[in-house]
Amino acid sequence: MLRTKAYAALTPGAPLVPWEFDRRDPGERDVLIDIEYCGVCHSDIHQARDEWGGALFPMVPGHEIIGRVAKVGAKVTRFKVGDRAGVGCMVDSCRDCAPCRRGLEQFCVKGAAFSYNSTEMDRKTPTYGGYSKRIACDEAFTLKIPSSLDPAGAAPLLCAGITTYSPLRHWKVGKGSKVGVVGLGGLGHMAVKLGAAMGAEVTMLSTSPSKEGDARRLGAAGFGLTTDPATFKRLAGRFDLIIDTISAPHDYNAYLSMVTIDGAMVVVGVPPAPTPVHAFSLIQGRRTLAGSLIGGIPETQEMLDFCGEHRIVSDVEVIPIATINEAYQRTLKSDVRYRFVIDLATL
Ligand SMILES: [Zn+2]
Numbered sequence: 001m002l003r004t005k006a007y008a009a010l011t012p013g014a015p016l017v018p019w020e021f022d023r024r025d026p027g028e029r030d031v032l033i034d035i036e037y038c039g040v041c042h043s044d045i046h047q048a049r050d051e052w053g054g055a056l057f058p059m060v061p062g063h064e065i066i067g068r069v070a071k072v073g074a075k076v077t078r079f080k081v082g083d084r085a086g087v088g089c090m091v092d093s094c095r096d097c098a099p100c101r102r103g104l105e106q107f108c109v110k111g112a113a114f115s116y117n118s119t120e121m122d123r124k125t126p127t128y129g130g131y132s133k134r135i136a137c138d139e140a141f142t143l144k145i146p147s148s149l150d151p152a153g154a155a156p157l158l159c160a161g162i163t164t165y166s167p168l169r170h171w172k173v174g175k176g177s178k179v180g181v182v183g184l185g186g187l188g189h190m191a192v193k194l195g196a197a198m199g200a201e202v203t204m205l206s207t208s209p210s211k212e213g214d215a216r217r218l219g220a221a222g223f224g225l226t227t228d229p230a231t232f233k234r235l236a237g238r239f240d241l242i243i244d245t246i247s248a249p250h251d252y253n254a255y256l257s258m259v260t261i262d263g264a265m266v267v268v269g270v271p272p273a274p275t276p277v278h279a280f281s282l283i284q285g286r287r288t289l290a291g292s293l294i295g296g297i298p299e300t301q302e303m304l305d306f307c308g309e310h311r312i313v314s315d316v317e318v319i320p321i322a323t324i325n326e327a328y329q330r331t332l333k334s335d336v337r338y339r340f341v342i343d344l345a346t347l
């Protein structure tokens with residue numbers, strides 16, 4: 001076993017503290033990665049506080065993991081020592097069910113093995129995430145990181161990037177598509193960059209007028225202030241696709257009114273309570289209200305390659321791990337542009 005330094009929440013809601021645990025020795029299909037950077041996702045905070053229920057402690061969060069390959073098992077073919085590699089939200093799945101066979105491991109009928117707050121497919125061994133010095137992962141769930149990308153900025157692609165790339169692709173966004181992005185945070189800023197790179201005309205829909213400059217710098221062609229009712233009139237029926245990244249309570253019906261005929265609104269944020277939707281919001285314009293969850297492994301690699309080609313990374317603030325609890329506080333206040341990334345050299 002490999003003794004591994006980490007930061008962990010020892011009990012629900014406790015501040016993260018230094019902790020050590022044993023990683024498995026890499027098996028014949030495993031890649032051992034020395035972790036360089038790990039992004040701080042809002043869901044790390046939800047889970048460390050057990051806000052979704054059933055969380056496993058001690059918990060080492062982190063599912064935006066980038067590092068260098070330190071060792072490969074005998075049967076590994078796609079990685080060699082020294083390669084840059086990534087691990088996202090999943091480390092394994094059953095690989096045999098219909099979703100897994102379609103490359104949609106996030107919907108594995110047996111439940112994927114998520115990178116932390118989960119178990120390996122033996123359903124006994126707990127998984128620990130990227131707020132740690134190293135990780136062993138089957139090469140089938142290890143991603144190649146294009147050398148053109150800054151590794152700290154690339155880390156958030158593994159969750160925030162794929163979470164927004166997948167619906168943009170699934171709803172076939174391309175040149176001339178009109179895309180609205182609701183909320184300019186970790187997810188929203190990636191949706192703007194990716195949508196613009198795909199050729200779409202992207203409009204940022206935000207409650208904060210101070211975000212307009214940043215939205216335009218990130219690639220948005222338009223801006224709509226959602227605290228102003230006139231915005232919803234001006235943009236009525238405008239968008240082929242709206243990506244809704246907001247996890248605070250808000251009225252889906254108002255946003256659906258900006259979707260064009262046969263268009264869709266896709267939610268990737270999770271408000272704390274169920275959100276009422278009036279049937280007329282969907283009937284009028286034959287609109288679709290949909291959801292999306294990260295993306296499968298093949299699509300995650302496709303996204304990374306797309307970002308490598310277009311030189312897209314996340315805007316990040318790199319932090320030493322000792323300030324992680326402060327970073328959580330600031331994330332909760334949306335006081336980050338637009339993702340904290342932990343430098344694991346500081347652990
Ligand atoms: Zn995440």
Ligand SMILES: [Zn+2]
Nearest residue numbers: 094097100108
């Ligand atoms: Zn499966």
